[in-house]
Amino acid sequence: MYSKKVIEQFLHPKNMGKIDKPDGVGTVGNILCGDQMTLYIKVKNLPRAKSRGKKGEEIIDDIKFESFGCAAAIATSSMITEMAKGKTLEEALKLNREMVAKKLGGLPPIKMHCSNMAAQALKKAIENYRNKNQKPEARNPKE
Amino acid sequence: MGENKNRIYLDYAATTPVDPEVFEAMKPYFGDDFGNPxxxxQFGQKARQGLDKARAQVAEFFGCKPEEIIFTSGATESNNLAIKGVIYKIQNSKFKIQSLPHVITSQIEHHCVLDTCKNLEETGFAQVTYLPVNKEGLVEIEALEKVIKENTVLVSIMYANNEIGTVQPIEEIGKLIKKLNQSRxxxxxxxxDAVQAINYLNCKVDALQVDLLSMSAHKFYGPKGVGALYIRKGTPVKKIQDGGAHEYDxxxxxxxxxxxxxxxxxITMINSQTAQRIKKLRDKMVEEVLKLIPxxxxxxxxxxRLQNNANFSFPGAEGESIMMALDQERIAVSTGSACASENLQPSHVLTALGLKPEESHTSIRVTLGKYTKEEEIDRFLEVLPKVVERLRQISGSGKADKKKLPDDFGC
Known part of the structure; x- marks a missing residue:
């Protein structure tokens, strides 16, 4: 039912836990519904010289998750933290459920919502960071 | 069992392995004695002897006449035949009543009973009352008596529940119905529906006062795809699958x-010593789990409660995750969690007990059987606390409150 990669991430999840004083937090789902995921991010401003763009860019310097849910929910949480770490916020916002599922070697159709939850949690954490830091100009144009 | 040899199977309520002696008894009928009964x-008559012997064995077990036993494809068919069969017969024969026939069942029946009842409602053949259960999963006799109406023709209550093992007061319900029938x-x-009960409980139909009883062979070390329905003589049943005149038509x-x-x-191999041994192991397991896991x-x-059943909740650790993590440790259990079901709904049984969602989503069912060894339970007790602890850490509820131990333990 699950791919080897899913089982591996489920048994040995990366970036599990909480970040003390996170820059952004995103929670999706609800324990009452059977699954809940929280992502914590720490954002770093790269100095202009080191950033690839013209302006100083913001990257996800650290990311951690807490997840109550099935094996797929835990595996997708772990996977999205691995995928998002070190990315700029713009790059991170482009991660979607298909990308997470693909990286996990596929998910059973009924578990695709877990993968969606992971992507949503990341978006929420970034939004939370941006709202706190009032940088509306940097919002994802698609939103 | 090949690859399964080193695995620990604690899901006997789902199915059981065929006993080697049972397998031996079956073999000739796939070879020399292949005839159609x-x-x-002579080919047919040889097979017919096997059929007659089996019917006598089942009748002996239930304390009934052989001709009151109908072989089916399993409990799903038996339950369909029992419920639809009675209603259809009443609807189109001398048994016909003025108003729509009324059926009473419980909210924690197996889906094959619940869905059969829903089908009868949808097709306009019957009206149905789905009786709630108390927080232990028991049907209360007074509650049942209250919903019986003038047009009630059938009460269908399972003997023992497949998820939580709750044993219903079938004898008392039987007595009540018999008493009421005298003046009705x-x-x-x-x-x-006695599917889970066959291995463990008294199934004499006269003691239970039942008119119909369903069972399935694969729950008691027999093969899959075969079951039986006991039909007390004189009970109106119409066949639901048309064709030949097999099984008393x-x-x-x-x-x-x-x-x-x-x-x-x-069915001849069922014995109470095995049930006693399993109960002891189960009691030890329950006691230890509640002690070891806050x-x-x-x-x-x-x-x-059925002797072989345990059903736990571990808030903070989701049920499907527990099951998958145990499976990786080569231990097989099952879960009532929504994430493990095909429709992402939590178990209707746990919901009917009034469990909080965080309890039903974190439940696992552990069911023992005659091949369960004490070492296997010990291994389970070694692995489970670690699994629950790890999952609680992942969910951020790792530092769960230390639990007070119940002092009234005693399954």
Whole structure:
């Protein structure tokens, strides 16, 4: 039912836990519904010289998750933290459920919502960071 | 068992392995004795002997006449035949009543009973009352008596629940119905789905006062795809599958003779010593789990419980995750969690008990059987606390409150 990669991430999840004083937090789902995921991010401003763009860019310097849910929910949480770490916020916002599922070697159709939850949690954490830091100009144009 | 040899199976409520003696008894019917029991020649008659013997074995077990036993493809068919069969017969014969027939069942029945009842409602053949249960999963006699109406024709209550193992007061319900029937114009027929009970409980139909009883061979070390329905003489049942006049014209279809012989053999091998041994192991397991794992809970009834069943909740650790993590440790259990079901709904049984969602989503069912060894339970007790602890850490509820131990433990 699950791919080897899913089982591996489920048994040995990366970036599990909480970040003390996170820059952004995103929670999706609800324990009452059977699954809940929280992502914590720490954002770093790269100095202009080191950033690839013209302006100083913001990257996800650290990311951690807490997840109550099935094996797929835990595996997708772990996977999205691995995928998002070190990315700029713009790059991170482009991660979607298909990308997470693909990286996990596929998910059973009924578990695709877990993968969606992971992507949503990341978006929420970034939004939370941006709202706190009032940088509306940097919002994802698609939103 | 090949690859499964080193695995620990704690899901006997789902299915059981075929006992080697049962398998031996079945073999000739896939070889020399392959005949069709309906044929008059010697090939057929040899197979017919196997059929008759199995029927006698089952009748002996239930304390009934052989002709009151109908072989089917399993409990789903038996339950369909019992419930639809009675209603259809009442609807189109001398049994016909003025108003729409009324059926009473419980909210924690197996889906094959619930869906059969829903079907009868949707097709306009019957009205149905789905009786709630108390927080232990028990049907309360007074509550049942209250919903019986003038047009009630059938009560269908399972003997023991497949998820939480709660044993219903079938004898008392039987007595109540018998008493009521003495002064009723419309007789009430009483059906029980005894699938989980065969291995562990008294199934004499006269003690239970049931008119219909369903069972399935693969739950008691017989083969899959074969079951039986007990139908008390005089109970109105119309066949629901058309074709030949097999099984006293109540169940058309060529006999699954190998399976039927296996069912007959398996039922003769049931014994109460095995049940006692399993109960001891189960009690030890429950006691240890509740002691070793903080904030853990046993769902269902402690007293009125099938000997081999345990059903726990571990808030903070999701059920499907527990099951998958145990599977990686080569231990097989099952879960009532929504994430493990095909429709992402939590178990209707746990919901009917009034469990909080965080309890039903974190439940696992552990069911023992006659091949369960003490070392296997010890291994389970070694692995489970680590699994729950790890998952609670992942969910951020790792530092769960230290649990007070219940002092009244005693399944």
């Amino acid at each position: 309906s044929s008059a020649h 114009q419309q007789k009430i027929y009483f059906h029980t 109540l169940r058309a279809g060529t006999y699954n003779i190998g399976g039927i012989v296996g069912l007959g053999k398996a 904030n853990s809970k046993l769902n269902g009834s402690r007293q009125h």
